[in-house]
Each structure stands twice: as structure tokens, then as C-alpha cells.
Amino acid sequence: xxxxxxxxxxxxxxxxxxxxxxxxxxxxxxxxxxxxxxxxxxxxxxxxxxxxxxxxxxxxxxxxxxxxxxxxxxxxxxxxxxxxxxxxxxxxxxxxxxxxxxxxxxxxxxxxxxxxxxxxxxxxxxxxxxxxxxxxxxxxxxxxxxxxxxxxxxxxxxxxxxxxxxxxxxxxxxxxxxxxxxxxxxxxxxxxxx
Amino acid sequence: xxxxxxxxxxxxxxxxxxxxxxxxxxxxxxxxxxxxxxxxxxxxxxxxxxxxxxxxxxxxxxxxxxxxxxxxxxxxxxxxxxxxxxxxxxxxxxxxxxxxxxxxxxxxxxxxxxxxxxxxxxxxxxxxxxxxxxxxxxxxxxxxxxxxxxxxxxxxxxxxxxxxxxxxxxxxxxxxxxxxxxxxxxxxxxxxxx
DNA sequence: TGACATCTAGAACGATGCTGCTAAAACGTG
DNA sequence: CACGTTTTAGCAGCATCGTTCTAGATGTCA
Numbered sequence: 001x002x003x004x005x006x007x008x009x010x011x012x013x014x015x016x017x018x019x020x021x022x023x024x025x026x027x028x029x030x031x032x033x034x035x036x037x038x039x040x041x042x043x044x045x046x047x048x049x050x051x052x053x054x055x056x057x058x059x060x061x062x063x064x065x066x067x068x069x070x071x072x073x074x075x076x077x078x079x080x081x082x083x084x085x086x087x088x089x090x091x092x093x094x095x096x097x098x099x100x101x102x103x104x105x106x107x108x109x110x111x112x113x114x115x116x117x118x119x120x121x122x123x124x125x126x127x128x129x130x131x132x133x134x135x136x137x138x139x140x141x142x143x144x145x146x147x148x149x150x151x152x153x154x155x156x157x158x159x160x161x162x163x164x165x166x167x168x169x170x171x172x173x174x175x176x177x178x179x180x181x182x183x184x185x186x187x188x189x190x191x192x193x194x
Numbered sequence: 195x196x197x198x199x200x201x202x203x204x205x206x207x208x209x210x211x212x213x214x215x216x217x218x219x220x221x222x223x224x225x226x227x228x229x230x231x232x233x234x235x236x237x238x239x240x241x242x243x244x245x246x247x248x249x250x251x252x253x254x255x256x257x258x259x260x261x262x263x264x265x266x267x268x269x270x271x272x273x274x275x276x277x278x279x280x281x282x283x284x285x286x287x288x289x290x291x292x293x294x295x296x297x298x299x300x301x302x303x304x305x306x307x308x309x310x311x312x313x314x315x316x317x318x319x320x321x322x323x324x325x326x327x328x329x330x331x332x333x334x335x336x337x338x339x340x341x342x343x344x345x346x347x348x349x350x351x352x353x354x355x356x357x358x359x360x361x362x363x364x365x366x367x368x369x370x371x372x373x374x375x376x377x378x379x380x381x382x383x384x385x386x387x388x
Numbered sequence: 389t390g391a392c393a394t395c396t397a398g399a400a401c402g403a404t405g406c407t408g409c410t411a412a413a414a415c416g417t418g
Numbered sequence: 419c420a421c422g423t424t425t426t427a428g429c430a431g432c433a434t435c436g437t438t439c440t441a442g443a444t445g446t447c448a
Contacts, residue, residue, distance in 0.1 A: 003395045003444040026220070028435060039397045041438075050436060107361070148370075155358065155374055163357010164349065167301070176342075179385055180349055184378030191373055197414040197425045222405060233427045235408075244406065 007038050009046040009056075016057045021098045021170060025105055029053075048116075054105060055115050055123070061102040062126050065092055073133040078140035082157060085137070086185040087178055089161040094173050101170040142192055149192050156188035201232050203240040203250075210251045215292040215364060219299060223247070242310075248299060249309050249317070255296040256320050259286055267327040272334035276351060279331070280379040281372055283355040288367050295364040336386055343386050350382035 015035035019027035029050055033040050047053040068091070072084035093100040111123045138145050138153045161181045165173055209229035213221035223244055227234050241247040262285070266278035287294040305317045332339050332347045355375045359367055 003393075003446085005395065007396095029437090030435070040436090041398070042396065044437070045395065109361075151370075152374075155371075159361060160354065160358055160374070160378055163360055164354055166357055166360070167303075167353060176345075177349075180346075180354070180382045183381040183385055184354055187377040187381035188374050191377055197416095197423075199425065201426095223407090224405070233429095234406085235428070236426065238407070239425065 005045075007036055007042065011036055012038075012043060012046055012053060013057050013060055016053055017061070017098045017102050020054075020057075020105065021101055051116055052119065055111065055119050057102050058105050058111070059119075059122055059126060061096075061099040064096070064099060065103060066130055068092055070129060070133055073137055078137065082137055082141060082153075082189060083182060083185070085157045086161045086181050089158065090165050090173050090177055090181055093165050093169055097170050100165075104166070104169060141189065152188060152192040156185045160184050160188055199239075201230055201236065205230055206232075206237060206240055206247060207251050207254055210247055211255075211292045211296050214248075214251075214299065215295055245310055246313065249305065249313050251296050252299050252305070253313075253316055253320055255290075255293040258290070258293060259297060260324055262286055264323060264327055267331055272331065276331055276335060276347075276383060277376060277379070279351045280355045280375050283352065284359050284367050284371055284375055287359050287363050291364050294359075298360070298363060335383065346382060346386040350379045354378050354382055 012032065015032045016027070018035050019031045023031055029043055030040060032053070033043060036042075043050075043053060047056065068088050069085055072088045073081050075081040075084055108123060108127060112120060115123050134150060134153055134157070135145055137157070138149050141153070142149050161184075164177060164181055164184065168174065168177070206226065209226045210221070212229050213225045217225055223237055224234055226247070227237060230236075237244075237247060241250060262282050263279055266282045267275050269275040269278055302317060302321060306314060309317050328344060328347055328351070329339055331351070332343050335347070336343055355378075358371060358375055358378065362368065362371070
């Protein structure tokens with residue numbers, strides 16, 4: 001039909017990820033293209049704007065992050081599932097430092113309003129499966145589900161571990177941090193017992 | 195002597211703070227000056243570059259944040275001091291949401307390398323008094339000081355609470371978060387007992 | 389083999405925003 | 419009451435970067 005593409009969209013996403021690791025959140029398209037080895041204009045055959053590229057990177061990283069998180073949450077034992085989910089966060093940051101850094105590029109809450117309209121659906125629904133898994137974890141841990149308990153679980157399993165890891169994201173995440181994650185996570189979960 | 199200044203440096207810092215609250219981390223000098231009501235060029239009689247202005251804002255916010263933190267850490271009872279220090283973080287974010295947002299502008303570790311040379315000294319030493327207070331807290335809690343224990347205290351008192359509060363910074367920080375901060379902080383401190 | 393669609397390649401365009409410049413203004417001092 | 423100094427006021431230069439455009443290349447399918 002036509003000339004085959006020399007570069008894949010994922011190559012550009014990878015390059016964007018590396019550019020962020022190298023130059024921070026305001027990496028330029030020029031830096032991205034230089035990493036790919038492609039001319040500047042080539043991005044626009046895959047991503048209509050710079051924002052599409054970087055939001056696309058964020059979405060891909062979030063989804064990749066969710067794979068392991070969902071696996072952890074699927075463990076048969078409820079307590080184990082909660083602990084494994086919390087510990088998945090430092091683990092992910094160790095195994096995928098650059099992707100973890102890309103996670104810090106945006107916040108969903110903000111992105112829902114500011115993202116290009118053809119991406120808002122993706123941004124809005126990207127957390128749906130995690131939300132379902134959280135509800136499940138909540139029911140298994142407390143036997144019931146309420147808005148407050150959901151917040152407690154989310155805080156214990158994602159927010160707090162992420163906050164602990166955050167200063168190390170992109171670099172070396174110390175091993176002892178796992179102890180801190182586990183200790184703080186279970187302590188917060190106990191708040192839901194009363 | 196000379197024409198008196200119509201605007202103070204602090205006015206520009208305040209405006210930078212508000213511009214960040216309004217337009218995010220890449221607020222422009224134009225937006226800052228619009229908030230002051232000053233012409234664009236006026237900034238340069240106080241701050242040689244844009245970076246000086248925003249790093250200056252960050253430094254001012256850090257120092258303001260430290261005031262309450264040092265007060266909390268000065269409490270006679272060691273345990274109370276640790277708890278009060280941890281709880282100071284959500285409190286500060288409630289009382290000074292815009293300044294708290296300015297704290298997220300940079301990270302000291304990065305800034306030490308990237309800041310303008312005439313500010314690196316300020317950046318490097320801005321945490322010194324906090325470091326001393328942390329050592330003191332550590333000694334009072336555990337009776338001894340080691341690198342590991344210092345990391346535990348820092349994580350429990352600053353890193354973890356900050357991580358919990360971070361998603362809410364700039365907006366409303368829920369009251370129940372204080373419970374989570376206290377629970378996770380004491381749980382992490384217990385790690386130092388073994 | 390030729391037409392066509394899609395891509396590469398890189399230059400050009402346009403907007404934005406930081407920085408420096410000039411002229412006028414204001415105020416204390418000699 | 420001039421003078422010198424410092425600031426206001428806003429414009430202009432300059433660089434950067436996102437985006438678009440044009441020309442040429444390349445492979446597929448009829």
C-alpha cells in the first residue's frame with residue numbers, strides 16, 4: 001500500500017520517557033526526536049500534538065503499573081493482597097524507574113480537565129479496574145464497603161506508599177523502605193477497624 | 195537620594211506564589227507582573243533572572259514552613275514533639291495552601307546542582323536547622339543517633355506525612371488525614387526500636 | 389511497471405516568554 | 419532649585435520550541 005513506517009509510536013513513547021528521565025518534565029520534542037533518531041516533523045504522523053505524546057506516555061505507564069497492582073490485589077488472602085499491593089509500588093519503581101518518573105508527569109484529577117478532548121475518556125477510565133479492585137479489597141478486609149473505608153484503603157495501599165517512594169523515584173529506592181511502606185500501610189488500615 | 199521603590203521584593207514573591215497557584219509550575223513572568231501591577235522589566239531590579247525569583251519563593255516557603263516545624267520539635271516531651279512535627283505538615287498545608295504548593299516547585303537535592311550559583315549556598319544550608327532538630331529528636335526518642343535512625347525519623351516525621359498530604363496540596367486537606375499521618379508516623383518510628 | 393498512499397527529512401513559520409534597553413519620572417541631598 | 423540616583427514603564431530583541439509545510443523517498447497493490 002504505502003511506505004512502511006521506520007519508527008513505531010512506542011518508540012516515540014520510549015524516547016519521551018527517556019527524555020523526561022534526562023531533561024525533566026519539560027523535555028522538548030526536539031530532544032525526543034533526537035533520541036529516536038527521527039526528524040522533528042515525524043512525531044506528528046503519530047501524535048497530533050506534544051500533549052498527546054506525553055499524556056500517551058503517562059497513560060501507558062499507568063496501565064503498565066496497574067498490571068502488577070491488579071495481580072497483587074488478586075491474591076486469595078485479603079491481608080496478603082493488601083500488603084502485596086502496597087509493596088508493589090516500591091517494587092515497580094525499582095524495576096521501571098523511568099516509567100515511574102513518567103507517572104509523576106500528571107495527576108489524573110487535573111488531567112481529566114486539561115487533557116485533549118479525544119483523550120479525556122482514556123484519562124477518566126484509566127483507573128476503573130483499580131477502583132473495582134479497591135472495592136473488592138475493602139469488602140474482603142472489612143466485610144463492608146463505604147466511602148470512608150474506600151478512602152482508607154486507597155490511602156493505605158497507594159497514596160501512602162507512593163508518598164514514601166516519591167523522593168526516590170527515578171533513582172535508587174532503598175530496600176528498607178519496604179518496611180516503612182508495610183508498617184505505615186497496615187497502621188492506616190487499622191484506622192478502618194474502629 | 196533616589197526614587198523610592200513602588201513595589202517590594204516580597205510583593206513579587208507573593209505574586210509568584212499566586213501565579214503558581216493559578217497557572218501551575220510554569221507560570222510566566224508576565225503573569226507574575228500582572229498580579230503585582232508592575233511592568234515586566236521591573237522584576238529585574240530585584241531578581242536577576244526568572245529562576246532567582248522562583249527559587250527565592252521556594253526558599254521563603256521552606257523557611258516559613260520550618261518555623262512551625264521547629265516549634266513542634268522543641269516540645270519537652272520527645273514523643274509529643276515527634277507527633278506534633280508530623281502533624282505540622284497537614285496543618286501547614288491547610289493554613290498556607292499556596293505556599294505549600296510552592297514547596298512542590300523544586301526538590302532540594304536537584305536544586306543544589308541546578309540553582310544559580312549565587313543561590314546554591316542558601317539552597318544547601320536551608321535545611322540545616324531542621325537537620326539539627328532531627329538529630330535531637332532522634333536522640334530523645336532512641337537514646338542514640340545513627341544514620342539509619344536519622345533516616346527513620348526523617349521518613350516518619352516529614353517524608354511520610356508529606357506524601358500523604360501531597361495529593362491535597364493547594365486544595366482542601368481532609369481532617370481525617372491527621373489520623374492517617376499520626377498512625378503511619380508512629381508505625382514507622384517503631385521500626386527504629388528493633 | 390506505474391499509481392498511490394504514507395512516511396522521511398528538514399526547513400520555515402509563528403507564538404511565547406525571558407531579558408535588556410531607553411526614556412521619563414520621582415525623590416532626597418547639596 | 420538643579421543634580422544624581424534609582425525606579426517605573428513598556429517596548430524591542432532574541433532564543434526556544436511547537437507546529438506546519440514542501441519535497442522527495444519508499445514500498446504495496448493493481
